[in-house]
Amino acid sequence: MDFVKMLTEENAYMFNSLWVFIAAVFVFFMQAGFACCESGFARSKNACNIWLKNFCDFCVGAIVYYFIGFGLMYGDDWNGVIGISGFFNPLSQNLAVWEGLGISKEIFLLFQTMFCATTATIISGSVAERFKFNSYLIVSVVMTGFVYPVVGHWIWGGGWLANLGFADFAGSTAVHSVGAYAAFMGALLVGPRKGKYEDGKVKAIPGHNIPMGILGVFILWLGWYGFNPGSELALDHTTFYTTITTTYAACAGGLVALFVSWIKYKKPDPTLAVNGALCGLVGICTGVASVSISGSLIIGAICGLALVFAIEFVDKVIKVDDPVGAISIHGCGGILGTLLGGLLSVEQGLLYGNGVGYFLAQVIGVVSVGAFCIIVTFILYTVLKKTIGIRVSEEEEIIGLDLEEHGMVAYPDNME
Amino acid sequence: MKETGISNVVVIFKPDKFSILKESLKGVGILGMTVTHVEGCGLQGGRIEHYRGAEIEVDLLPKTKVEIIVPEEKVNEVVLAVKSVLKTGKMGDGKIFIYDVGQIIRISNDAEGFDALEIKK
Numbered sequence: 127m128d129f130v131k132m133l134t135e136e137n138a139y140m141f142n143s144l145w146v147f148i149a150a151v152f153v154f155f156m157q158a159g160f161a162c163c164e165s166g167f168a169r170s171k172n173a174c175n176i177w178l179k180n181f182c183d184f185c186v187g188a189i190v191y192y193f194i195g196f197g198l199m200y201g202d203d204w205n206g207v208i209g210i211s212g213f214f215n216p217l218s219q220n221l222a223v224w225e226g227l228g229i230s231k232e233i234f235l236l237f238q239t240m241f242c243a244t245t246a247t248i249i250s251g252s253v254a255e256r257f258k259f260n261s262y263l264i265v266s267v268v269m270t271g272f273v274y275p276v277v278g279h280w281i282w283g284g285g286w287l288a289n290l291g292f293a294d295f296a297g298s299t300a301v302h303s304v305g306a307y308a309a310f311m312g313a314l315l316v317g318p319r320k321g322k323y324e325d326g327k328v329k330a331i332p333g334h335n336i337p338m339g340i341l342g343v344f345i346l347w348l349g350w351y352g353f354n355p356g357s358e359l360a361l362d363h364t365t366f367y368t369t370i371t372t373t374y375a376a377c378a379g380g381l382v383a384l385f386v387s388w389i390k391y392k393k394p395d396p397t398l399a400v401n402g403a404l405c406g407l408v409g410i411c412t413g414v415a416s417v418s419i420s421g422s423l424i425i426g427a428i429c430g431l432a433l434v435f436a437i438e439f440v441d442k443v444i445k446v447d448d449p450v451g452a453i454s455i456h457g458c459g460g461i462l463g464t465l466l467g468g469l470l471s472v473e474q475g476l477l478y479g480n481g482v483g484y485f486l487a488q489v490i491g492v493v494s495v496g497a498f499c500i501i502v503t504f505i506l507y508t509v510l511k512k513t514i515g516i517r518v519s520e521e522e523e524i525i526g527l528d529l530e531e532h533g534m535v536a537y538p539d540n541m542e
Numbered sequence: 543m544k545e546t547g548i549s550n551v552v553v554i555f556k557p558d559k560f561s562i563l564k565e566s567l568k569g570v571g572i573l574g575m576t577v578t579h580v581e582g583c584g585l586q587g588g589r590i591e592h593y594r595g596a597e598i599e600v601d602l603l604p605k606t607k608v609e610i611i612v613p614e615e616k617v618n619e620v621v622l623a624v625k626s627v628l629k630t631g632k633m634g635d636g637k638i639f640i641y642d643v644g645q646i647i648r649i650s651n652d653a654e655g656f657d658a659l660e661i662k663k
């Protein structure tokens with residue numbers, strides 16, 4: 127019997143709220159994970175800039191989401207496309223979403239805010255070391271005030287994808303793919319870092335602090351224990367189950383990426399191995415509550431395998447410069463995870479003989495969300511490019527964004 | 543430049559050998575030195591590694607540079623002390639460079655030359 131079911135209704139409400147609050151705090155800490163990861167895999171001259179971008183997209187995102195985003199996502203539905211109420215002060219309005227919620231409204235808003243900010247912060251890694259700070263803030267506003275909430279409404283706000291049968295438990299598509307599409311368009315339109323592609327050759331630009339990057343991955347993994355189990359929005363057996371599928375997908379992803387890099391490049395690459403674990407974590411978000419434990423291992427393994435090839439494909443074939451691999455981790459993991467959820471869900475999946483319906487809905491979800499995000503973010507970056515510009519000057523890029531944009535360096539040697 | 547009769551012995555070698563070199567120098571009475579962590583390339587050459595799937599040439603290897611200021615007549619003794627611990631006969635043992643020192647001035651008491659080295663001759 128569920129522990130919470132033994133409690134009075136009021137006590138269950140408090141317990142569930144407390145759990146989701148703790149989960150929200152875990153997800154908040156993922157911002158630190160992203161910052162460690164991204165700055166560690168970039169050069170020291172841009173470290174402050176990356177940390178500040180990760181800090182600011184949260185501050186901007188939380189406020190924009192409160193005033194606009196939440197209403198678009200969870201406001202009363204308009205034709206399955208967007209929410210049209212709950213703007214400016216969602217907590218004091220009568221919204222359909224508040225009914226039968228089972229947890230505190232404030233905690234629900236907080237948890238959703240963390241997810242929104244996670245989506246926005248994915249971008250900073252892919253455009254690292256060359257994207258203008260002021261333009262980045264505007265990108266954060268549009269991501270948290272429009273792109274993420276609209277897709278979120280389709281999937282979680284009772285929109286058309288939800289009605290179609292599309293299901294994404296913790297956001298392989300709703301969070302990670304959305305962030306990845308925006309990151310991809312950003313990296314594509316801002317162009318590669320100076321010196322990345324010269325004379326048709328692909329040059330490696332090593333990160334300045336690999337241990338910090340890996341620490342970031344550990345922090346992200348820890349945050350995922352809030353991200354996935356918290357998405358149940360209650361404390362019950364499903365919550366506990368998701369902790370296990372989350373763990374195994376990450377381990378499988380990490381190990382497979384480790385061995386693939388070992389075979390391909392003769393030595394096990396630490397950065398690819400930890401990226402593989404992240405890709406597994408992204409991939410398991412959709413099916414975290416619905417696949418079997420072996421299903422979670424399979425999803426993690428496929429994501430880890432795909433990750434190494436995706437990194438090479440992005441880097442060497444389409445030549446989009448992504449210093450931290452966020453496009454591959456969140457994009458590849460997001461798409462694969464959403465589709466594999468449709469195949470491996472025990473109760474609905476195609477491979478368990480449940481018919482093609484759920485899988486088809488997942489395919490439609492991946493395609494439609496991809497098309498929407500790519501078009502909207504293409505317009506966003508193009509408008510910014512034509513107006514205030516999205517790329518720092520060449521001189522600024524050489525000197526480093528820390529000194530030029532913020533007037534400081536990350537690691538002063540104190541030689542005055 | 544004045545003939546001071548003082549030399550600067552510069553040794554560049556693999557960082558892991560520093561502590562035995564210091565001990566060996568202590569054995570011939572050398573207690574003062576300036577140490578720098580440096581990077582360099584030479585006959586050892588570089589090698590190709592991979593970073594996230596992209597090839598990268600690692601040709602600068604970490605080295606340690608030790609500078610010792612001694613009277614000319616002590617140079618041979620120092621060189622022998624250095625060789626005794628660094629020489630394996632293989633590539634990458636390092637190099638010794640010997641320069642004349644034009645002048646030495648101790649800032650605290652304006653002493654010059656040998657007096658600045660605090661060596662009684």
